[in-house]
Amino acid sequence: MRFRAYDAAIMGQPDDQKERRRLAEWYASLEEGELKGIAGDADSLTELAREALRSEMLRRGMEAPPAERGASETPRSGGEAPGPIMVGRYRDSGEAMIAKSMLDSAGIECFLGDENLVRLDCFYSNLIGGIKLMVREEDAETARKLLEENIPEKFDAE
Secondary structure (H helix, E strand, O other), X not given: OOHHHHHHHHOOOOOHHHHHHHHHHHHHHOOHHHHHHHHOOHHHOOHHHHHHHHHHHHHOOXXXXXXXXXXXXXXXXXXXXXXXXXXXXXXXXHHHHHHHHHHHHOOOOEEEEOHHHHHHOOXXXXXXXXXXXXXXXXXXXXXXXXXXXXXXXXXXXX
């Protein structure tokens, strides 16, 4: 189970309207500097959170992040290496390790961000947004496709 689905279930907010309202109230309570800090990493937000952040910043007359994920990226100069891309978030290290092993076995280089912090205390997972599975930019699309595949519960072996 992905982090976002688990997080929504834990918080008891099954419908999008309730989540939108909660996010709008929370962003409205923040100061401009805090909103700018969140907007600096807007690509890591869920779509609902990104929409709510954008709405609040526009309401205040601030420069808001683009509506679509990844649209804020600027073309790189010749010598700049691409950074890692997050392809998944996981609440538990077990789930994260399974996803990482799937990518490893497919030959995709990856690493887990914030894994050690969650291992220190599992309650940090919700605070920091879970364990993040990171890959190279050129492998991101392939990695997402692999992670979205259904895994059968049983395997038939001869």
